[in-house]
Amino acid sequence: MKKLTFKYCIFFVLMVSSLKTIQAQSLPISSYGVWDRGGKITDFSKSNVDFVMGIEASAKWEDIEHVKGTFNFSSLQTEIDKAYTNNKPIRLSVEVGPDAPLWMYKGEPYSGGITYPQVEKVTTSGGNDKPFWPFYPEYLSQTYQDYLWIFLSKFSDFLRNQPQRKFSKIAFVQVKTGCTGDEVPFKGNVDNNLYDISNKDWYDFRLTVFGKYKQYFNDVPNNPIVLSFNNIDPSDPNEVYAWDWITTQIDTKIGFGIKGGAFNRGHHLSGEQSYKESLHQYLVNPKLPIKTFSASEMDGTTQDTYFQICEDMSYYWAALGGINVGLSTNNLNAVAMDYAINNPIGTDTFRMFTRYAQQVYAATATTAFSIFHDGLNSADTARFPEKDFGNTKATMDNTDRYVKICQAYASRGARMDDLAAVVQGQVYQRARQTGLNDAGWNIAEGNIERFFTQINPNDTSIGLFRVRGTITASSSKYDRFARSFENSSGKNTMYFKFDPEVFTNSIPKSLQFKIIWLDKTKGSTWAFKYKSPQGIKEAKQVTGIGDNNWKEETFTITDAIVDQSGDYGSDFTLVNTDTVDDIFNGIEVGIERTTLPLSVGSNTIHPADFISFFKQNEFKANINFNTNSKANIKLFNLNGSLMMSEDVILKAGNNFFSKTLSISSGVYIAVLKLEGKSISQKVIK
Structure with a gap:
């Protein structure tokens, strides 16, 4: 009975800890994944939409306030009602700037025949979006801003005065200051320089709008709403001002969202790597006191030439591109959602996205993964020294360098199909690129991983490109990238480990593995191995039939010891058992985890003051205490059976304890108690 009570206490403590983790998010992790932004889904109870976690809705200012002073939010109300009916969170936004109402502009008839201040129409030339926006407002005029503040105040009132049952479904509001969510004032060049806006003036205007959103949606007596912002990358000198403002002005109890860039819209796009390095730390297993998430949408990119080379491949690697930078929600437009729910391959891809996106904290992750990829980043002069690849400067516009890098990897399938696009930014690439490029500027470099890592991937395996030849519309989504053994260079074992925090307070109860591989050669063999209490075991031995199809191998391990004690600190190995690559x-x-009864609370001893371990059959412990004292050390197995209990006399300072024990290999719990304090920790023999 005591053991049962003890286990329930531990379960309660861990549940409380888990709830604190979840509540610390500005957007609940349970809502991370695919969202519907095109109104494609009307019935969320269908099994083929089980991966869709939320709804996005927006409306134009001109449609809401078509008549000055009369606000009609009915289109947004319909979406909020749908979110409530289907028990889904909803993201909302309003389009301003060029979507401001006509009554505001000079030359337009006064609304209701009553005169009031109006603004000039600002026209542009050369913008791709000219048909949608023939003119723009004078953003910096006091008149425009006065109307905008009134509108935003009414928008806030509309949302915050929803019945509580409906308000609870409002996840966040995206802040938009210019053209849609692009955060620029104009598309194209302003025709009359009198109305052009300098960068500084635009930055100042954006911060003013941020402040008004904060006033109306955060600094309120009740029902505050989380805000999401675009173009706030702290590593971008043109955006760091916005990041600094948000991270110092937004209430940390509320938190904020980040529009997640465009890296869920393609792969090998310029800037992927730096974006990941900048923001990933705030989004995946975050340690910094910043409460945030990221959300991004799919646009018309899916209909462009580059994406249409192979839809299955493009959607798959676009989804992984989002995962790679830490994207929380991937909001699909109607075209993308149609693919996702009506194409079994697409459904599998986006179920994967939702599953992967929800793995935010290592200690509570229910899925970990390593998807194999090699990106030939021309900006990386350590891997690709300038002297070895053209002996010219590594710059974005150096097309010869991209070619030479791919030539070095040509035997693995690498090549450049569109040199004109590789020197451009990701906006150009998504819209106008015509082929696949295996080298790029600042592109994602390695595997797409979370909490399960391949150790030294380029030293123990080789990256492959266009695995079964030319990519066509009928290619598999797995054909784009892969890794293989290379027997000729001795690369016959790949090594893997879990993030150390995955099993901080637990041990594996059950690990369900899925390995996707290409069955290319009849009779080829490989194996997956792991450490158990009995030693190294083979979890799976596979023999190929040579049909050149991608296969899934699934198996479950229930006796794994995860302590990174293998070669290179590994937990698992993928082993070539013949000479075929x-x-x-x-x-x-x-x-699935078995939780461990580790101490929690304010009366615990600091972990650094009690370090226990096994050396063969000797149980050892280093104990540091600031006074002379008596202590007790106990060792339990996972069933709660006492394996050892020893009273020890401690002297002030460092103490060393050792005892020989004839016990089997496995996981144990060591407990130190002294002067009313205690600490418990996992020990592996």
Whole structure:
């Protein structure tokens, strides 16, 4: 009975800890994944939409306030009602700037025949969006801003005065200051320089709008609403001002969202790597006191030439591109959602996205993965020294360098199809690129991973490109990238480990592995191995039939010891058991844990003052205490059976304890108690 009570206490403590983690998010992790932004889904109870976690809705200012002073939010109310009916969170926004109402402009008839201040129409030339926006407002005029503040105040009132049952479905509001969510004042060049806006003036205007959103949606007596912002990358000198404002002005209890860039719209796009390095730390297993998430939408990119080379491949790697930078929600337009719910391959891809996106904290992750990829980043002069690849400067416009890098990897399938596009930014690439490029500028460099890492991937395997030849519309989504053994260079073992925090307070109860591989050669063999209490075991031995199809191998391990004690600090190995170079897409692991009775509370001893470990059959402990004292050390197995209990006399300072124990290999709990304090920790023999 005591053991049962003890286990329930531990379960309660861990549940409380988990709830604190979840509540610390500005957007609940349970809502991370795919969202519907095109109104495609009307019935969320259908099984083929089980991966769709939320709804996005927006409306134009001109449609809401078609008549000055009369506000009609009915279109947004319909979407809020749908979110409530289907128990889904909803993201909302209003389009301003060029979508301001006509009554505001000079030359337009006064609304209701009553005169009031109006603004000039600002026209542009050369913008791609000219048909949608023939003119823009004078953003910096006091008149425009006065009307905008009134509108935003009414928008806030409309949302915050919803019945509580409906208000609870409002997840966040995206702040928009210019053209849609692009955060620029104009598309194209302003025809009359009198109305052009300098960067400084635009930055100041944006911060003013941010402040008004904060006033109306955060600094309120009740029902505050989380805000999401675009163009706030702290590593971008043109956006850091916005990041600094948000991270110092937004209430940390409320938090904020980040529009997640465009890296869920393609792969090998310029800037992927720096974007990841800048924001990933705030979004995945965050340690910094910033409460945030990221949300981004799919646009018309899916209909462009580059994406249409192979839809299955493009959607798959676009989804992984979002995961790679830490994207929380991937909001699909109607075209993309149609593909996702009506194409089984698409459904599988976006179920994957939702599953992966929800793995935010290592200690509570239910899935970990390593999807194999090699990106030939021309900006990386450590991997690709300038002297070895053309002996010219590594710059974005150096097309010869991209070519030479791919030539070095040509035997693995690498090449450049569109040199004109590789020197451009991601907006150009998505719209106008005509082929695949395996080298790029500042592109994602390695595997797409979360909490399950391949160790030294380029030293223990080789990256492959266009795995089964030319990519066509009928290619598999797995054909784009892979990794393989290379027997000729001795690369016959790939090594993997979990993030150390995955099993901080637990051990594996069950690990469900899925390995995707290409069955290319009849009779080829490979194996997956792990450490158990009995030693190294083979979890799976596979023999190919040589049909050149991608296969899934699934298996479950229930006795794994995860302590990074293998070669290179590994937990698992993928082993070539012949001389054939087998090819793999990646590994996914489903995680079930056995929780451990580790101490929590304010009366615990600092972990650094009690370090226990096994050295063969000797149980050892280093104990540091600031006074002379008596202590007790106990060792339990996972069933709660006492394996050892020893009273020890401690002297002030460092103490060393050692005892020989004839016990089997496995996981144990060491407990130190002294002067009313205690600490428990996991020990592996």
